Amino acid sequence: MLASARTAHERAHRRRPASVASLGRDSALLQLASPLRGERVLIIGAGALELLCATLHRGATKAGLIRHGTCPEERSADLVIVAEADSSARALDAICRADRALAGSGRIILHIGPDPAQHLPNVIAQALRMRGFPTVRLRHIGNRAIVVGSASAGALFS
Numbered sequence: 001m002l003a004s005a006r007t008a009h010e011r012a013h014r015r016r017p018a019s020v021a022s023l024g025r026d027s028a029l030l031q032l033a034s035p036l037r038g039e040r041v042l043i044i045g046a047g048a049l050e051l052l053c054a055t056l057h058r059g060a061t062k063a064g065l066i067r068h069g070t071c072p073e074e075r076s077a078d079l080v081i082v083a084e085a086d087s088s089a090r091a092l093d094a095i096c097r098a099d100r101a102l103a104g105s106g107r108i109i110l111h112i113g114p115d116p117a118q119h120l121p122n123v124i125a126q127a128l129r130m131r132g133f134p135t136v137r138l139r140h141i142g143n144r145a146i147v148v149g150s151a152s153a154g155a156l157f158s
Contacts, residue, residue: 025083026048026050026054028138028146029083029109029146030054030055032146032148033107035058035059036055037060038061039059039079040062040063040079041060041064041078042063042098043063043064043066043080043081043082043083044067044070044082044083044094045084045094045136046067046068046083048065060079063142066094068090069091070102071097072101073101074100075102075103077101077102077106078102078105078106078107079102079106079107079108080101080102080106080108081109082094082098082111084111085120086112088123089118089133091112092124094110095124097111104151105150105151107148107149107151108128109147109148110148111144111146112146115143116143118140120145122138125147133151141147
């Protein structure tokens with residue numbers, strides 16, 4: 001009887017995952033990037049050291065951080081996270097660099113800074129499709145957005 005009471009208590013107090021809209025930038029990116037176990041992660045952008053450490057804590061086998069405009073090693077990552085894409089020029093440059101860094105069936109996640117008109121997410125989604133990412137998903141978080149592209153046909157959001 002004690003065991004069943006404990007199980008009922010655990011079920012009642014089990015934490016549910018927070019919605020992406022209620023999370024901060026790093027937490028939202030990590031939630032959409034999961035699972036990371038065994039993946040090689042490249043993060044593009046400044047101010048993302050905590051995000052880099054968090055990817056390693058969540059099971060990435062390798063994680064690297066480069067600034068915008070830096071050329072990554074070829075085929076060195078399974079996942080590229082762009083910490084902040086605040087203009088179409090910066091986002092398109094990051095997509096080109098991610099395309100170089102990604103292995104065959106890699107993924108890319110871009111965090112788009114404040115964009116009151118919400119045009120930038122659609123521009124980025126179209127650019128990803130043109131670069132060979134057939135699966136592109138978009139999440140709006142207030143006046144920000146996160147775009148996820150996958151070179152594989154698997155669903156990213158269920």
